[in-house]
Amino acid sequence: MSAHTQKPVLIIGGAGLVGSQTARTLRRLQPGLPLTLGGRDLARAGAVARELGGADAVRVDLERPDLGLPDGRAFSAVAMFVKDDTLHSVKYAQAKGVPHVGISTAMFELAPEVALFIHQPARAPILLASQWLAGAATLSVLHFAKEFRALESIDISAVLDEEDLGGPAAYADFERQTQAAPNAQILEDGKWRWVHGEAAARTFKSVDGTEVRGQAYSLLDGMSLAAATGARSIRFDLSLGQSSSRRRGEPFSTEIILELTGELRDGTKGRVRHELVHPSGQAPVTAVGVAVALERLLGLSGGAPVAPGLYLPEVLVEPAYLVRRLEEFGTRFRRV
CATH class of the missing domain: 3.40.50.720 (NAD(P)-binding Rossmann-like Domain)
Structure with missing residues (x-):
């Protein structure tokens, strides 16, 4: 050292x-x-x-x-x-x-x-x-992107259990970031857009198949992945509610769903989904x-x-x- x-x-x-x-x-x-x-x-x-x-x-x-x-x-x-x-x-x-x-x-x-x-x-x-989660989603996308010759779109969906918001500092961060800016920024067809209302909402399947409603969230993942991959559409959606594990009667977990679309290494077009789960939550x-x-x-x-x-x-x-x-x-x- x-x-x-x-x-x-x-x-x-x-x-x-x-x-x-x-x-x-x-x-x-x-x-x-x-x-x-x-x-x-x-x-x-x-x-x-x-x-x-x-x-x-x-x-x-x-x-x-x-x-x-x-x-x-x-x-x-x-x-x-x-x-x-x-x-x-x-x-x-x-x-x-x-x-x-x-x-x-x-x-x-x-x-x-x-x-x-x-x-x-x-x-x-x-x-x-x-x-x-300090780069867990972005770097995982880049790891799995190696399966593709070219990426067209990246959809990141996160489920944060309402019992897993963390301490006062984490709760204050969440409140500020979701309320200070009423709109969220996404990359859509090569253009950065501010979205709100229904355009900012997206329904996705959690890891147990339950459909949950997420909201676009302006973290740094979008700008990182846009610069790193050249994908034309990137959005990050967050659902605050009940994680799949808690629906089963277990303690809360944290979930990240990565959906990548583009040209695979064999020249075909494909959409691949990866799921990340930690049984002890986001911390x-x-x-x-x-x-x-x-x-x-x-x-x-x-x-x-x-x-x-x-x-x-x-x-x-x-x-x-x-x-x-x-x-x-x-x-x-x-x-x-």
Whole structure:
């Protein structure tokens, strides 16, 4: 491990549901990587740190440019699990010259973060990882797209169980992203469109065959996949309700359905459906996405430490590697 990565990763929101799950995932993937869990509740963060071992806790104040941290503290990366309306966490990472990963920014609210990078492009790597479950859907699409010579359309449907919204920070993200912009952006026949009402609704089959109604959702998956694949139509729909497992009387799960249409390698036209299910919900899937991204940024997998720049997950992480890690941590894949 390099001297750079001997410094701890600062996980802001590290005592929350997804932040703590990410810390545990990193501990399994990189046992020697030190971690610092940051949050408003020092006692809660400290309890998670003691459970992990090789970790400590700090109180973080996002209202302050220095995050309320002592001058002498040094970190190898900053991972954000809450919406930072001040963007002080990005500025802090830039000032320290370390990678920053954020997962709470919708497509329609990217501009302030991108502007910070444009003004200081050589300061730090900034990873925009607000795709569904930190890139799980986008990178899985790219992994399965290898079956195609050319993609025409990509439909991503996600079922988020109403009992699996997560903690207060996750609920606030969902409320903001679904209410701040009344319309959603999709790619339709090569043109970006804002849709609302019936045009924004779509009925799809969940993994148990039940028809559910979804709503178009403006996450980063659409722009990532448009740039990566050249598909002419891409949309992401979210259904908040009851997952298939809970309909069977079991605990909630999370579901992602990927439907790809295009020219297959043998020259025929085909439509292929892949289903991803995690029986413990969205948190462990998101945790793997962020942990794998941090590994890559720090040069602990897939190559040397990443240079300063503005990145999306699919530019840095090999899709097959993420799919393998998702399977190792309990995600089930099925081709229909």
